[in-house]
Each structure stands twice: as C-alpha cells, then as structure tokens.
Amino acid sequence: MVEGRIIEGPEISSELSESAEVCVIGSGAGxxxxxxxxxxxxxxxxxxxxxxxxxxxxxxxxxxDCFRKMYRDSGATVCLGHTPIPMPIGxxxxxxxxxxxxxxxxxxxxxxxxxxxxxxIEGIEPEQMKPYFERVEKxxxxxxxxxxxxxxNNELFLEGARKLGYSCGPLMRNADQDCHGCxxxxxxxxxxxxxxxxxxxxxxxxxxxxxxxxxxxxxKIMVSNGxxxxxxxxxxxxxxxxxxxxxxxxxxxxxxxxxxIHTPMLFKDNGLANSSGWVGRNLRxxxxxxxxxxxxxxxxxxLGVPQSAYVDEFTDEGVMMEGVFVVPLLSAPVLPFFGxxxxxxxxxxxxxxxxxxxxxxxxxxxxxxxxxxxxxxFYNLCKEDVQKASRAIAYAAEIWLAxxxxxxxxxxxxxxxxxxxxxxxxxxxxxxxxxxxxxxxFHPMGTCRMGAERLNSVCDPxxxxxxxxxxxxxxxxxxxxxxxxxPMESIMAFANRSADYIHQMKxxxx
Amino acid sequence: MPGVEIGKRTxxxxxxxxxxxxxxxxxxxxxxxxxxxxxxxxxxxxxFPRRLWAVxxxxxxxxxxxxxxxxxxxxxxxxxxxxxxxxxxxxxSRLMVRRWSLVGLKAIFMAVFYNEPLVWGxxxxxxxxxxxxxxxxxxxx
Numbered sequence: 001m002v003e004g005r006i007i008e009g010p011e012i013s014s015e016l017s018e019s020a021e022v023c024v025i026g027s028g029a030g031x032x033x034x035x036x037x038x039x040x041x042x043x044x045x046x047x048x049x050x051x052x053x054x055x056x057x058x059x060x061x062x063x064x065d066c067f068r069k070m071y072r073d074s075g076a077t078v079c080l081g082h083t084p085i086p087m088p089i090g091x092x093x094x095x096x097x098x099x100x101x102x103x104x105x106x107x108x109x110x111x112x113x114x115x116x117x118x119x120x121i122e123g124i125e126p127e128q129m130k131p132y133f134e135r136v137e138k139x140x141x142x143x144x145x146x147x148x149x150x151x152x153n154n155e156l157f158l159e160g161a162r163k164l165g166y167s168c169g170p171l172m173r174n175a176d177q178d179c180h181g182c183x184x185x186x187x188x189x190x191x192x193x194x195x196x197x198x199x200x201x202x203x204x205x206x207x208x209x210x211x212x213x214x215x216x217x218x219x220k221i222m223v224s225n226g227x228x229x230x231x232x233x234x235x236x237x238x239x240x241x242x243x244x245x246x247x248x249x250x251x252x253x254x255x256x257x258x259x260x261i262h263t264p265m266l267f268k269d270n271g272l273a274n275s276s277g278w279v280g281r282n283l284r285x286x287x288x289x290x291x292x293x294x295x296x297x298x299x300x301x302x303l304g305v306p307q308s309a310y311v312d313e314f315t316d317e318g319v320m321m322e323g324v325f326v327v328p329l330l331s332a333p334v335l336p337f338f339g340x341x342x343x344x345x346x347x348x349x350x351x352x353x354x355x356x357x358x359x360x361x362x363x364x365x366x367x368x369x370x371x372x373x374x375x376x377x378f379y380n381l382c383k384e385d386v387q388k389a390s391r392a393i394a395y396a397a398e399i400w401l402a403x404x405x406x407x408x409x410x411x412x413x414x415x416x417x418x419x420x421x422x423x424x425x426x427x428x429x430x431x432x433x434x435x436x437x438x439x440x441x442f443h444p445m446g447t448c449r450m451g452a453e454r455l456n457s458v459c460d461p462x463x464x465x466x467x468x469x470x471x472x473x474x475x476x477x478x479x480x481x482x483x484x485x486x487p488m489e490s491i492m493a494f495a496n497r498s499a500d501y502i503h504q505m506k507x508x509x510x
Numbered sequence: 511m512p513g514v515e516i517g518k519r520t521x522x523x524x525x526x527x528x529x530x531x532x533x534x535x536x537x538x539x540x541x542x543x544x545x546x547x548x549x550x551x552x553x554x555x556x557x558f559p560r561r562l563w564a565v566x567x568x569x570x571x572x573x574x575x576x577x578x579x580x581x582x583x584x585x586x587x588x589x590x591x592x593x594x595x596x597x598x599x600x601x602x603s604r605l606m607v608r609r610w611s612l613v614g615l616k617a618i619f620m621a622v623f624y625n626e627p628l629v630w631g632x633x634x635x636x637x638x639x640x641x642x643x644x645x646x647x648x649x650x651x
Contacts, residue, residue: 064625084610328624328635333617338531350634413609435606
C-alpha cells in the first residue's frame with residue numbers, strides 16, 4: 001500500500017502529476033467520507049482541498065483572522081434577492097465541518113419518504129439509511145450536548161420553551177471531552193474538541209493510503225468518450241492564495257464534493273453534466289432568522305456551545321429553532337441602531353441572549369460564476385417562506401419573553417423592540433415583507449440534485465452524473481429539497497452510501 | 511499607518527464614518543477614535559490591494575452620497591449631528607439597498623472594533639479558558 005499523507009501546498013516545489021483510482025475534490029462532510037470509505041476498501045485515493053490545514057497547533061490568533069483563513073472570501077459570501085442573505089462557507093481541510101456548529105441530525109424520515117415519492121429515489125427508506133447514520137455517528141462521536149457546556153443562553157431558551165410546553169431538548173454534536181464550550185465553534189475549534197472531518201475521516205483515509213493535498217484548487221475536469229479521466233488545477237500560494245503551480249490527477253472515478261455553491265460552478269465552468277439544465281438551480285439554503293433578547297441577569301451567551309439546544313415544536317410549520325450566539329464582532333452589526341444606542345446595547349453584552357430559527361425553504365435560488373470569479377447567488381424568498389420567517393420570529397420572541405427577557409430584538413430592518421406578547425401579536429398581524437428580514441444562511445443544498453429521471457435531475461440516485469460516466473457528486477448539492485435539519489450528517493451518510501456503490505459497482509472488479 | 515497610504519481626505523472620510531458608527535467618549539468604554547479604528551482597518555486591508563481599493567471606493571461613495579440624496583453637501587462638510595441624522599436616514603430608509611449599505615458599513619467598522627481585546631474587556635467578553643490557553647497569549651498579535 002502507498003503511504004498516505006497530508007501534503008501542504010508550500011511543500012511542493014514543482015508541478016504535480018498524480019494518478020489514483022479515485023480522486024476526491026473537497027474534504028468536508030462529503031469528500032472526507034468518500035475518501036476514507038474508498039481508501040479503507042483498498043482503493044488508491046487522492047484528495048485535493050482548496051483550503052489549508054488548521055488545528056489547535058496553528059489556530060488563528062483572533063476572530064477576524066479565523067474568518068480570513070477558514071472561510072471563502074473571508075465569510076463574505078452573500079445571496080442576492082429581495083433581501084441579501086449572508087451565507088458564510090468554510091474553506092479549510094475539513095471544509096465547512098471545520099467551522100460549523102457541529103450539530104448532528106439524521107435526515108428526517110418524512111424527507112426521505114418525500115424524495116422517494118416525488119423524485120423516485122429508491123433505496124433511501126429510513127431503515128435502509130439507518131446503518132449509514134449509525135456508522136457516521138460512531139465515527140464523528142455524535143452525542144447529546146452535556147449540561148457542562150450547554151451555556152446559559154441555550155438553558156434560558158429551553159426554560160422559556162418548557163414553560164410554554166413546547167417540544168425541545170439538547171442537540172446532538174460531534175464533539176468529545178476536549179470540547180470546553182469555548183463558544184467559538186464557527187471560528188474553527190481551538191481545542192480540537194469538535195470532531196470535524198480533518199480529525200477523524202481524513203486521518204483514517206490517510207492511514208489507509210490516501211494522499212491529501214491542501215491548497216490545491218480543482219479547475220478542469222478531464223473527460224474522454226463520455227467518461228471522466230482526471231482533473232487538473234492549481235496549487236495555491238499560502239499567502240496570496242494565487243495559483244503557484246499546476247497539478248494533474250489521472251483517475252478512474254472523480255468524486256466532487258466542493259459544496260453546493262462550488263460544485264455546480266465547477267461543472268458549469270467545464271460545460272459538463274448539464275444536459276438537464278438543472279446544474280446550479282434548485283438552490284435551498286435554510287434561511288435563518290435571529291432574535292436577540294436583553295435580560296436583567298447575566299447570560300454570558302459566549303460561554304458554552306453556541307448551538308446546543310433546539311425547539312422542534314414548529315417543524316410542521318416549517319420552522320426549526322436552534323441556539324445561536326456569536327462573538328461581539330458579529331453580534332454588534334446585527335443589533336439595532338448605530339452610534340451611542342448600539343454601543344449601549346453592546347455595553348450589556350453579558351446580558352444579551354440570542355436564538356435562531358431556520359426555515360424549511362420552498363424558495364429555489366440559483367448559482368453561477370460572476371464576473372470576478374466569485375459565485376453569483378440569486379435567492380428571492382417566496383411568500384410562503386416569508387410567512388414562515390414571520391412566525392419563527394414571533395415564536396422565538398414569545399419564548400424569550402416567557403424566559404424573562406425585558407427587551408426582545410428581532411432581526412428586522414426597522415429595528416422593532418418587543419416588550420410584551422401584545423407587541424408580538426401586533427408584529428404578526430402587521431405582516432412582514434421579505435425586504436424587511438435580516439437573515440443568514442449556512443446550508444446551501446440542491447444545486448446538482450439527484451433523481452430517477454435524467455430530464456429533471458443532474459445525478460442518479462447514487463450521485464453519478466447522468467451525462468459523464470464515473471463522475472460523482474457527494475455533497476449537499478445532491479439533495480432534491482431542503483432537509484429541515486442541519487445537513488452535515490445527511491451529507492456524510494449519503495456520501496458513505498455513494499462510496500459503497502462506487503466500490504461495489506465501479507471498482508470491485510479492478 | 512506606515513506602509514498604507516490612502517490620502518488625507520480618504521482618511522478623514524473614514525474617520526468621520528467610524529466615529530459616527532462607534533462614537534468615542536460617553537460610557538466607560540472606548541470608541542473608534544480611542545482605539546485608532548481606521549488604522550486598525552487599514553492594517554487588516556493593507557496587505558490586500560484589492561481590499562484597500564474597495565475601502566477607498568466605499569469611503570468616497572459615502573462622501574459623495576449626500577449629493578445624490580439632495581443634501582448638496584459632502585459627508586465631511588456636515589456637522590457630526592448632521593452626519594448622524596444623514597446615516598439615520600439610511601438606517602430607516604424604505605429602500606433595501608440603503609438599509610443594507612448601512613448594515614455593511616456597521617459590519618466593517620464593528621468587526622474591527624469588536625475584534626480588539628481592549629474592547630472585549632470593557633463589554634465583559636472574556637473568551638473561555640480553553641480559548642485563552644490555546645491563544646497562548648497571542649491575542650495582541
């Protein structure tokens with residue numbers, strides 16, 4: 001077996017030429033799982049990752065540095081539409097698993113059944129997917145958040161929800177005893193307590209011979225006679241991120257896991273896999289609202305895991321509520337006002353609490369490459385989703401008031417302050433417009449959707465392109481609709497399923 | 511700031527904007543001028559010519575914008591009170607683009623301001639023990 005290793009870009013001084021049975025693009029939830037599962041079955045694997053390797057030994061020195069180093073465009077990716085929706089995307093070894101909250105949910109049964117019913121995807125019944133979820137959960141150590149690191153912010157919201165009789169509880173996360181509840185999960189993890197893929201799947205892939213190249217950006221997919229034969233791209237400079245050298249990997253199977261924004265852009269750049277016209281369309285993002293609250297008591301929301309609790313009382317209405325609390329540099333701009341009034345609120349940072357809710361979106365956005373090479377993402381919230389967001393704001397405000405908040409600040413452009421249930425009712429009756437909502441999103445999905453019909457899908461039910469043989473997609477692009485839960489575990493389980501298929505149907509005889 | 515030259519006029523625009531977004535004085539924690547916010551911003555953008563260029567364009571768009579909205583004055587020609595009133599008109603505008611422009615402006619200055627350990631202490635943000643240990647005393651670079 002070839003010795004596996006992780007190769008940082010700067011180590012390479014001349015153009016690189018590799019060959020392997022499988023080349024994987026991207027090291028996040030999809031790519032890392034595919035690489036590990038295939039390497040473990042004895043296949044030669046090369047993985048290329050555009051981002052760099054960060055862990056507790058070289059953790060960036062401050063929050064701004066974290067954004068610059070671990071996010072695409074320093075976290076400034078934005079969806080354009082009735083209201084601009086920031087959607088930060090990770091770029092590091094481990095992909096977005098490096099900078100997410102670590103929340104683990106299985107794909108809801110009713111979503112799996114809907115995909116079978118509406119998109120004809122067979123083999124994804126809940127009982128058929130169960131072994132994949134169990135396998136993933138074991139490897140990433142998915143466990144409920146302990147009270148030790150839950151944090152007062154989330155405890156308070158749960159107290160409010162329980163007073164109102166709402167269904168709620170602690171979330172499952174991929175973390176171990178090294179998680180000390182530093183509160184900076186979205187800036188990477190300074191203690192490596194959050195078990196992102198660079199700490200489990202990637203080392204396991206490497207132990208089985210996979211070669212992992214960091215700061216390597218895939219650009220051109222090579223196809224011959226309708227079959228993928230390799231990929232080429234650039235090795236990037238560690239300081240400027242500009243192309244420094246070229247690389248080429250010849251492979252039999254190409255697994256693309258660059259995320260639901262960059263996978264379709266790669267296909268479009270190469271003019272591939274788009275006979276259906278669905279590449280880059282059907283974008284779902286789980287747009288999220290946030291409601292902050294000011295308490296008399298100290299909350300110290302930055303202590304503890306920021307996303308450690310959920311309220312799922314309203315999932316039938318398309319609303320899932322989850323904890324969200326961020327460092328001051330991200331809190332201040334989304335609190336109302338500027339000048340002295342904003343400063344006064346920030347002066348009470350210790351007393352501020354915050355919770356979020358994501359919407360099960362029916363809106364379909366799109367993505368393509370813009371003039372400067374950055375993604376151009378269009379996403380116009382449909383009326384139904386605006387109504388869901390309005391209700392989500394009202395429910396969160398109601399819970400905060402039940403928990404004892406004195407002032408509640410929903411993230412709306414006209415900066416209302418809610419002090420009583422009457423204010424909440426007035427807000428609901430008034431109705432909201434899409435352009436009034438200040439939202440964020442973290443879960444792009446659906447831009448290379450799978451399906452049973454090649455006319456209305458990009459990939460088959462195992463993620464293989466209908467148009468190019470041996471070209472697979474194993475990231476959230478595959479999902480035909482939104483999930484209604486954080487997608488990390490679903491991406492991993494489906495990537496595992498695709499890897500099994502690749503091994504059995506494509507490589508077993510090699 | 512050594513190494514980053516943006517011109518006196520551009521600096522003045524940025525300083526005025528920063529001071530209106532995070533005013534100095536008042537309560538017991540610093541404002542933009544107190545921590546040299548514009549210098550901090552330029553430090554962060556100075557190594558990236560495109561970002562520095564973007565900051566310059568942003569500054570001048572704000573400087574010239576009052577003319578578009580029939581104020582017939584440059585931003586830096588206004589008194590501080592007029593500047594606050596002008597920025598509030600963006601905050602409360604019915605036009606989404608104007609509201610979000612102000613959020614963007616807030617985000618730029620506040621992201622730099624609230625990245626300062628000195629400010630963290632004043633607002634009671636004390637990152638967890640583990641975070642501090644991992645930082646290994648590197649918080650000030």
